[in-house]
Amino acid sequence: MRLNKTTPVPNIFFDSLMSVLSSSAVRVYLKIIRNTFGWRDENGNPKNRDWISHSQFSKVGLSNRSVTNALDELIEKNLITLTDYSGNDLTTPKQRKQAQRIFYSITNNIENNAPTNAKNDQTKAQNLRPTKEISLPKYNAKDKIPDNVRIEQIKQEQQRKQMQRDNWL
Helix, strand or coil: CCCCCCCCCCHHHHHHHCCCCCHHHHHHHHHHHHHHCCCECCCCCECCCEECCHHHHHHHCCCHHHHHHHHHHHHHCCCEEEECCCCCECCCHHHHHHCCCCEEEECCCHHHHCCCCCCCHHHHHHHCCCHHHCCCCCCCCCCCCCHHHHHHHHHHHHHHHHHHHHCCC
């Protein structure tokens, strides 16, 4: 199945990376994904890298300084690589300033760059109760609920929400 007018984003980005990146790094990373994975050749293969001018990043609503900081953050976390036309590495701001064109690409080992956490996805799934276990008395909209029952329902709901928040690392 081919989805037109869409850009595939690796799931690991949403599952692990987005929570540890700054908002400007998220915007810059998604712009790079859009300009690489979002374009296909006649065989359906995405671009490996793309030349993106610094002014194109302004379309994501960031200042030049924010873009530079975001690029440094993404390079530090080994999520992107910056090269010149010949493929020479441009990791430092000084190297990037001297380059005429900067080509951006997403690193291939994105899974290895995701932060590791003591609680993995299976542990999280074990800690979350299925919604069927939550046994709140059923009342119709027209029924009057005693105050003590309603207070207990609210407490249980708040506890359930807190458990979910605690498990969203």
